[in-house]
Amino acid sequence: MKAYKVVFKEAxxxxxxxxxxxxxxxxxxxxxxxxxxxHCGPLCCFDTLENAKQFIINQRVPEKYFxxxxxxxxxxxxxxxxxxxxxxxxxxxxxGTILADRLKLVRRVS
Numbered sequence: 001m002k003a004y005k006v007v008f009k010e011a012x013x014x015x016x017x018x019x020x021x022x023x024x025x026x027x028x029x030x031x032x033x034x035x036x037x038x039h040c041g042p043l044c045c046f047d048t049l050e051n052a053k054q055f056i057i058n059q060r061v062p063e064k065y066f067x068x069x070x071x072x073x074x075x076x077x078x079x080x081x082x083x084x085x086x087x088x089x090x091x092x093x094x095x096g097t098i099l100a101d102r103l104k105l106v107r108r109v110s
Contacts, residue, residue: 003045003098004052005071005105014105017055017066018044030069030105039084042076042099049109051096058094068110073100 007014007028014028026043028034036043046052052068059066076099080089090097 001073001075003047003071003073003100003103004049004109005045005069005103006052006055007067007069007105009065009067014067014069018059028069028103028105030108033102033104035102041082042078042101043073043103044081044093045071045073045098045100045103046094047096047098051094053110054096055094067108069105070107070109072104072106073098074102075099076101 005028006017008017014030016025016028026034026037034043046055049068056063056066056068078099080087081093081099082088090099
């Protein structure tokens, strides 16, 4: 399934743009499948490019630090994002959020 992933550029790497706990951060190398960390889940991405762009606009960080990638995902059956210490239901996440068990960055689009 096609989706869009917002990543943060940090020290030459593409990493999770927003995380609930620091240990949950992931690196997203292009064209490689990424799965969630142990004790966390699932991965977050967006259904449309427009929703991914709106997520960036809503952050209080300059847009130059973010990239948006078209990605392939294996959609998750879960309905919340969680770590060992907290959870957020899908409806509490930014508009257009899709939860994925696996994700692969395919092509940079913004």
